[in-house]
Amino acid sequence: xxxxxxxxxxxxxxxxxxxxxxxxxxxxxxxxxxxxxxxxxxxxxxxxxxxxxxxxxxxxxxxxxxxxxxxxxxxxxxxxxxxxxxxxxxxxxxxxxxxxxxxxxxxxxxxxxxxxxxxxxxxxxxxxxxxxxxxxxxxxxxxxxxxxxxxxxxxxxxxxxxxxxxxxxxxxxxxxxxxxxxxxxxxxxxxxxxxxxxxxxxxxxxxxxxxxxxxxxxxxxxxxxxxxxxxxxxxxxxxxxxxxxxxxxxxxxxxxxxxxxxxxxxxxxxxxxxxxxxxxxxxxxxxxxxxxxxxxxxxxxxxxxxxxxxxxxxxxxxxxxxxxxxxxxxxxxxxxxxxxxxxxxxxxxxxxxxxxxxxxxxxxxxxxxxxxxxxxxxxxxxxxxxxxxxxxxxxxxxxxxxxxxxxxxxxxxxxxxxxxxxxxxxxxxxxxxxxxxxxxxxxxxxxxxxxxxxxxxxxxxxxxx
Numbered sequence: 064x065x066x067x068x069x070x071x072x073x074x075x076x077x078x079x080x081x082x083x084x085x086x087x088x089x090x091x092x093x094x095x096x097x098x099x100x101x102x103x104x105x106x107x108x109x110x111x112x113x114x115x116x117x118x119x120x121x122x123x124x125x126x127x128x129x130x131x132x133x134x135x136x137x138x139x140x141x142x143x144x145x146x147x148x149x150x151x152x153x154x155x156x157x158x159x160x161x162x163x164x165x166x167x168x169x170x171x172x173x174x175x176x177x178x179x180x181x182x183x184x185x186x187x188x189x190x191x192x193x194x195x196x197x198x199x200x201x202x203x204x205x206x207x208x209x210x211x212x213x214x215x216x217x218x219x220x221x222x223x224x225x226x227x228x229x230x231x232x233x234x235x236x237x238x239x240x241x242x243x244x245x246x247x248x249x250x251x252x253x254x255x256x257x258x259x260x261x262x263x264x265x266x267x268x269x270x271x272x273x274x275x276x277x278x279x280x281x282x283x284x285x286x287x288x289x290x291x292x293x294x295x296x297x298x299x300x301x302x303x304x305x306x307x308x309x310x311x312x313x314x315x316x317x318x319x320x321x322x323x324x325x326x327x328x329x330x331x332x333x334x335x336x337x338x339x340x341x342x343x344x345x346x347x348x349x350x351x352x353x354x355x356x357x358x359x360x361x362x363x364x365x366x367x368x369x370x371x372x373x374x375x376x377x378x379x380x381x382x383x384x385x386x387x388x389x390x391x392x393x394x395x396x397x398x399x400x401x402x403x404x405x406x407x408x409x410x411x412x413x414x415x416x417x418x419x420x421x422x423x424x425x426x427x428x429x430x431x432x433x434x435x436x437x438x439x440x441x442x443x444x445x446x447x448x449x450x451x452x453x454x455x456x457x458x459x460x461x462x463x464x465x466x467x468x469x470x471x472x473x474x475x476x477x478x479x480x481x482x483x484x485x486x487x488x489x490x491x492x493x494x495x496x497x498x499x500x501x502x503x504x505x506x507x508x509x510x511x512x513x514x515x516x517x518x519x520x521x522x523x524x525x526x527x528x
Contacts, residue, residue, distance in 0.1 A: 486511060
C-alpha cells in the first residue's frame with residue numbers, strides 16, 4: 064500500500080547541505096521532510112569523506128611519530144618499532160562516524176524534521192515517490208531543496224571494483240597495501256596517498272598535469288612535493304594512467320614511454336561529479352549549467368520554489384559551502400531576505416604539510432601592479448619551531464590592494480595551518496584592511512602570529528624578520 068504525504072519543505076539528500084537546511088527549516092517552524100537515500104545522515108562528508116579521511120590521516124600521523132621514535136629517536140624520545148592493525152583503526156574511525164550520525168539524527172529530531180530512509184524519484188518538480196524498506200511513499204511539497212551531492216568520477220578504463228578503488232573503499236581497507244598507486248594528484252589522492260605512505264605503504268602517484276595540486280600555485284604545492292620525494296613516494300607527473308591488468312597499472316610517461324607500475328591497490332581520485340542521475344531530475348524542468356544545476360544568488364533554480372545546494376550546484380565542491388547554502392535557502396523559504404554571496408570560501412588540503420587558500424592568489428593577480436604581496440615564513444615563528452612545524456618551507460602569504468590596503472587573499476602552507484583558515488575567511492568576509500590584521504593583538508605563541516607578521520610585512524614593518 065502506497066502512503067501519501069504532503070509538506071511545506073521536502074529536502075532530497077542528507078549531506079552537509081541537506082541536513083543543515085533541514086535543521087534550519089525546523090528551527091524556523093517549517094514543516095519539513097528529509098529524504099536520505101545515499102550514504103546516511105551527514106552524506107559523503109561525514110560517512111565516507113571529510114570526517115573519516117581526517118581520522119585516518121590523524122592515525123597515520125600518530126603512527127609516523129612512533130615510527131620516528133623507533134628509528135633513532137625524535138625529541139629525545141625512543142620507542143619500539145610500531146605495528147598497525149588497520150582493521151582496528153577503521154573500526155575506531157567507524158565509531159566516530161556512528162557517533163556523528165547519531166548526533167545529526169538527534170538534531171533533526173529536535174528540530175521536528177521527519178527523516179525518511181529511501182530513494183526518491185521525481186515525476187514532476189514538486190512530487191516524488193520514495194522507495195523505502197516498508198513500501199512506497201508519495202510526497203508532494205510546496206518547496207523542494209535538492210541536495211543530492213556528488214560521486215567519485217570513474218575512468219572508463221579503470222572501473223571501480225576489486226583492487227581498483229575510490230576514496231570510499233580506501234577508507235575501509237582491512238590492511239595497509241604493500242604498494243598503492245594513486246591516479247590523480249589532487250587533494251583527495253594526496254591526502255590519502257600521504258596517509259598510507261606514513262602507514263608504511265609504498266606509494267606512487269600518477270598525475271596528468273606537470274605538477275601536483277595544479278589548482279594551487281607552485282609556492283604552496285612545493286613543500287608537499289618535497290615531503291613526498293623525501294619520503295620515497297614515486298611521482299609520475301605529466302603521465303597518463305591506462306588499464307590495470309595482472310597487478311600492474313599501465314602508464315604512459317610524460318616523454319611517451321610505456322611503464323608498468325606494480326600495485327596491490329589502485330586508488331582513482333580524478334575528481335567528483337554531481338549526482339544528477341537516477342532520481343528524475345530530468346522530469347523537474349530545471350535549467351542546467353553544464354553538468355551542474357543552475358542557480359541564482361538565492362540558490363533558486365529556474366523552477367519556482369525548487370532550490371539546490373551543495374555539490375549539485377558546482378564548484379567549489381566543499382561541505383561548508385553546502386551547509387551555508389542550506390541555511391540561506393531555509394531562511395528564504397521562511398520569508399527572510401537572504402542571498403548567498405560570500406566574499407570567499409576558504410579551501411584546505413589536509414596534506415603534509417597542510418595548505419589553506421582563501422580569496423585571490425598570485426595566479427589571479429598576475430601582471431597587476433596594484434597589488435601588494437607579502438610572505439612570512441613559519442620558521443620565524445616560535446610556536447612553529449616548538450612543534451616541528453617550521454622546517455618544511457611553510458609560510459603565510461597575504462595579498463592586498465595597494466591603494467586602500469583591502470585584503471584580497473590569504474594563503475598558507477605548513478603543519479596545522481588548517482586551523483588558521485577561519486581567521487583568513489573572517490578577515491576577508493569583513494572587508495578587513497592590512498591595518499586591521501596588524502592592529503589585532505595576536506596570541507603568543509601561536510601559528511596565527513604568522514598572519515599578523517605577513518600583514519605587517521606588507522605594510523613594510525614586520526617585526527620578526
